[in-house]
Amino acid sequence: MNKLVTRYTFTMRLLHWSMAVLILSMVCAGLAIVSSLEPWQLSLLGLHKSFGVLALILLILRFIVRVQSTAPALPSTMPVIQVKLAKFSHWLLYFLMLVIPVSGLLMQYFGARPIVVFDLLTMPAAMVANIEYFAVFREGHGFAVLLLLLVLVVHISAACFHHFIRKDGVFKSML
């Protein structure tokens, strides 16, 4: 097995791009539901919660696939510190992809709001609301999204930098 791995496995690529679409849509939906008073707000809120649960399930799946497959090594020409930063940023992204839906679920739990997932099942909530725990997870949900967007700006700029400036195949490893 000394063949050099230059690309992520198909499953990893599929999960990367489908979750990228899903999560960026979730951010737009989240911003719309907290500000809109329009009649569709209620429907979008329901979809936000259902797809948020789906994002959490996909993340767990992705985590399992990730630890079982070999990720392509970054180019040997890259400075060690940059490689370390790249790895750190990826784990930070996974961490935030976990914290965001989990905080969403917990905020609803402590706010005593049962979650209906795709009309399939109802996840029960606390019998008595705990407003202070709600505040922690509500603010945490928003803050984690903000952090995610910041890391993504770096993530996407780095991908473009590799592709257009260094032309080193890092971007292609995810295509």
Added chain:
Amino acid sequence: MIRYSLARFYGISAFVAWYGAVLFLTQPAQASTKVTAQQFVDLQQGQPHFPGFRRAHAKGVCVSGEFVSNGSLTHYSDAEVFSAGVHPFIGRFSIAGNNPHADELSAPVRSFALSFVTGSERWNIAMNTPPVMAVSNPHDFYQQLVAIKQGGDAIKTFFAKHPESADFLAWKASYTPTESLALETYHSINAFYLHDARSNKQAVRWQMLPLGEASKNPFTDSAALQKELAARIAHGNVRFTWQFTLAAPADDENNPAIQWPSNRAQVNAGEINITQWQPQLEGACHALNFDPLILPTGLSATADPILRARSAAYAESYRRRAKEQLIGALGGKESE
């Protein structure tokens, strides 16, 4: 190989185009003149606001009790709350307004909220004394509140421009506040659908009609209504009939400003009995957001634009007061 990279190229272009489209489509929602939940709650809370308290209906009292259902609605709805028997709830009586220390006797609107838990589901209800709204969408409602705050003739001018307020104004002219929170009639105002097991739906509004005996309120201070209520509860004298009005095909369930004709079928679902009370910062009602769009199986929301606006506004108010409470806004006030 070339075809494969072309496919990838189109894939990525499609991704970028899709994202651009999402941003483009969500933009009008933000940029238009429509009021947002934040603007609405800013207006409601006023300046300065009262940290840690509800931005609307800030002054109130927690209660708990039970609904004794007679089972007569099981034909229309699967909701567990309608099955014959006793269903406990927590609730809250309040007066409209942003001030948690306001004078209760001078408040124009009184309110009653309830919350039932059945299995993994919850049903929140928040009712007011008027049977209808003056307007039929949240943006007009915002302008109505602006006009009220302006004072003078602004509200008269507003109503003149909104003929749909006729039913509300007729109610207002005929209404005299009672001596007690227990003697008011509370209305759902917005309509909801009842669903039976075969997914037939029926639009309804509901009212809670007082059963307590009239008596004079001996209190006159700013907490007169709460004190009178507490005294009544001690005598087991706070009861309501829960009555449902069924819409006929001619009625528009999505317009909360229009009263349905008085000859519509009515169903008496049972009796509400209040048994306990606590000051609002000591009871379980304080931490709850009585968002009326938290509904159980057997009920669903109509497309009424006022009803549909409530979830986001209540959430914004709840978020603000939750955060303020977390950082200590209510510290030391627990006994108030």
